[in-house]
Amino acid sequence: MSKPRILIVFYSRNSSTEILANAIARGAAAEGAEVRLRRARELVGRDLMQQVPGWVDAADAMNEQYPAPTEADAEWADAIVFGTPTRFGSVSSELKAYIDSLGGLWFAGKLNGKAGSVFGSTSSRHGGNEATLLSLYGPMAHLGLIIVPLGYADPAMFKAGTPYGATHVSNQDALTPDGDHLAVAQYQGRRVTSVARALRDPRAA
Numbered sequence: 001m002s003k004p005r006i007l008i009v010f011y012s013r014n015s016s017t018e019i020l021a022n023a024i025a026r027g028a029a030a031e032g033a034e035v036r037l038r039r040a041r042e043l044v045g046r047d048l049m050q051q052v053p054g055w056v057d058a059a060d061a062m063n064e065q066y067p068a069p070t071e072a073d074a075e076w077a078d079a080i081v082f083g084t085p086t087r088f089g090s091v092s093s094e095l096k097a098y099i100d101s102l103g104g105l106w107f108a109g110k111l112n113g114k115a116g117s118v119f120g121s122t123s124s125r126h127g128g129n130e131a132t133l134l135s136l137y138g139p140m141a142h143l144g145l146i147i148v149p150l151g152y153a154d155p156a157m158f159k160a161g162t163p164y165g166a167t168h169v170s171n172q173d174a175l176t177p178d179g180d181h182l183a184v185a186q187y188q189g190r191r192v193t194s195v196a197r198a199l200r201d202p203r204a205a
C-alpha cells in the first residue's frame, strides 16, 4: 500500500506559520505519510517588501527552502493542509491566490473527496485565529474537500490549539509556537494522514 500523500501549503512572513507547518509535516510523517511542504509566494513587489524590515530576507530564505505550490501538487495529494497568518481577521491573500489557482482542478472534479485541513497564526489572542480558519472552510467545501477538524480527540487539544486546526499567537511576532502548540500541530498531521488513508483505501483503515 503506497503512503498517503499530504500537501502542506502555507504562507508565512515571520515563521510562526512555517514552524507549525513543519510540526504538521513531522506528525504526518510519523503516521506514514509522504509529505510535500510548499510556500505560497508574495503578491507584492520587492519595493513594497523592502519597506518592512526583514521581509525580503525572510521571504528569500523560505523560498529557497520550499518550492511554490502548483496545481500538480494539489492533484498529487490525498490531503491538502492550508496554513496562513491572519490578515485583518481572515486568510492571507498569498494563500488565497493559490486556492484560487485551483479552479481548473475544481472544474474537472479532481479535488473531490480528498481530505482538507487548516492551521494559522495571529499576533493577538483574540485577533481572529478561529475566524481565519473558519473562513477557509468555505473554499474547502467548494473544492469538495472532506474537512478534517481536530476535535478534542487528543490530550494536546486540552492545552492549546482550536478544534478547527492548529494555531499560535505570536504577540507581534515576538513568540514562536511552544511545545503545547507544536503538539497540536503534530496531532493534526497524524489525524489528517489517518483520514486521508481511510478515504483513499477504506479497507486498509
Ligand SMILES: Cc1cc2nc3c(=O)[nH]c(=O)nc-3n(C[C@H](O)[C@H](O)[C@H](O)COP(=O)(O)O)c2cc1C
Pocket: 011, 012, 013, 014, 015, 016, 017, 018, 084, 085, 086, 087, 088, 089, 090, 121, 122, 123, 124, 125, 126, 127, 128, 169, 170, 172, 173
Ligand atoms: C496586513 C496584516 C494584517 C494583520 N492582521 C492581523 C489580525 O487581524 N489579527 C492579528 O492578530 N494579527 C494580524 N496580523 C499579524 C499576523 O497575523 C501575525 O503576526 C502572525 O503571527 C504572522 O505569522 P507568520 O509569522 O507566519 O508570518 C496582521 C499582519 C499583517 C501584516
